[in-house]
Amino acid sequence: MPQPILVSVEAGVQIIxxxxxxxxxxxxxxxxxxxxxxxxRAEDDDAIRAVLLTGAGRGFCAxxxxxxxxxxxxxxxxxxxxxxxxxxxxxxxxxxxxxPIVCAVNGVAAGAGANVALACDLxxxxxxxxxxxxxxxxxxxxxxGGTWVLPRLAGRARALGLAxxxxxxxxxxxxxxxxxxxxxxxxxxxxxxxxxxxxLAAGPTRAYGLIKRALDASATNSLDAQLDLERDLQxxxxxxxxxxxxxxxxxxxRKAQFKGK
Ligand code: LHQ
Numbered sequence: 689m690p691q692p693i694l695v696s697v698e699a700g701v702q703i704i705x706x707x708x709x710x711x712x713x714x715x716x717x718x719x720x721x722x723x724x725x726x727x728x729r730a731e732d733d734d735a736i737r738a739v740l741l742t743g744a745g746r747g748f749c750a751x752x753x754x755x756x757x758x759x760x761x762x763x764x765x766x767x768x769x770x771x772x773x774x775x776x777x778x779x780x781x782x783x784x785x786x787x788p789i790v791c792a793v794n795g796v797a798a799g800a801g802a803n804v805a806l807a808c809d810l811x812x813x814x815x816x817x818x819x820x821x822x823x824x825x826x827x828x829x830x831x832x833g834g835t836w837v838l839p840r841l842a843g844r845a846r847a848l849g850l851a852x853x854x855x856x857x858x859x860x861x862x863x864x865x866x867x868x869x870x871x872x873x874x875x876x877x878x879x880x881x882x883x884x885x886x887x888l889a890a891g892p893t894r895a896y897g898l899i900k901r902a903l904d905a906s907a908t909n910s911l912d913a914q915l916d917l918e919r920d921l922q923x924x925x926x927x928x929x930x931x932x933x934x935x936x937x938x939x940x941x942r943k944a945q946f947k948g949k
Pocket of ligand 1: 710711712714750751752753754755767770771775796798799800801820822823826828831
């Protein structure tokens with residue numbers, strides 16, 4: 689059986705490819721386990737300074753594998769177990785990872801697949817890709833952070849439209865609604881996302897981690913609290929070797945050689 693997730697490291701970038709193309713890369717238990725291991729390695733390994741997440745085949749990810757559970761009988765399932773054990777830790781880990789995650793959405797991203805994509809830090813989508821909050825279509829509620837991220841990125845009206853109707857949102861609209869960073873021609877997606885991730889992997893990794901923390905905290909902080917947080921994070925950034933190198937390179941009019949330290 690092919691591995692449901694492919695992981696490799698190139699030029700400081702950990703490339704994670706969801707690899708169940710015949711199921712549009714829907715999540716099963718094995719994928720969750722492997723994804724968890726990959727992210728733990730991304731966090732611990734200093735040689736990894738950025739992550740690139742994408743999907744094999746024509747889809748990015750169709751969310752939870754709906755064929756994994758036998759629902760032919762009357763048995764009721766407590767879905768909070770799956771959410772609490774797999775999806776919530778995954779999204780929490782992605783957001784807290786002190787390294788940038790680039791997502792190359794190569795095709796349809798549905799259900800939890802859409803919201804895992806939106807949990808990444810820089811989301812690029814192929815022009816033919818789409819995002820579907822498919823949950824209500826099967827009688828469920830958006831999960832994997834969808835109800836948090838959608839109103840913040842797109843506003844309540846659009847978030848509710850997406851969540852209640854479960855309609856397909858094309859990549860161009862996703863970009864113009866502010867859900868993602870940019871749209872790229874299909875045949876250029878992987879090259880462009882890879883170049884972006886490699887650029888980030890050669891950047892000031894510690895500062896990137898602090899920037900993620902600051903922006904996530906801003907969602908609930910007052911301006912006062914956020915100003916204090918910026919002060920504290922800037923203090924931390926100011927002690928890094930990369931800050932010294934950044935200033936030295938500026939003064940010497942050369943390209944900075946950041947080491948991620
Ligand atoms: C699939 C799936 C899939 C299995 C396509 N599973 N096979 C959390 C916790 C616990 C429980 C439940 O959920 C959650 C979170 C969630 O993610 S809920 C939302 C789950 N996802 C969906 O409801 C999306 C289901 N998929 C679709 O609506 C369509 O496949 C989309 C719109 C994504 C793509 O449509 P098409 O391009 O027309 O492709 P297709 O439907 O023909 O799919 C291709 C194959 O992939 C097909 O298999 P087959 O053997 O017929 O070729 C599908 O059955 C399979 N597939 N999604 N989630």
